[in-house]
Amino acid sequence: MTVYSHCVLESLHDLEKEMLNGQKLQGPATAAEVNLILKHKNLVDKFPLFNAVYEICFQGHPVTEFISCLQNHPEHM
Helix, strand or coil: CCHHHHHHHHHHHHHHHHHCCCCCCCHHHHHHHHHHHHHHCCCHHHCHHHHHHHHHHHCCCCCHHHHHHHHCCHHHC
16 A cells, blocks of 8 residues: 555545444445455456546546546547
């Protein structure tokens, strides 16, 4: 885990503590599990939305990348 991704995880933990009264977000954990499966099966490129969520949650990519991913999704081209 990089220092930057550690900061992103800390931000997620802060959000959980402050806005959800300590409840855990389900999306980041699910994104991590799905990403592992997609990488193992070499399918990351086939599921760009899952990959975008993973990169936002764990690699510090800006949330705006998700909007861009939606706009450029192959189903909409």
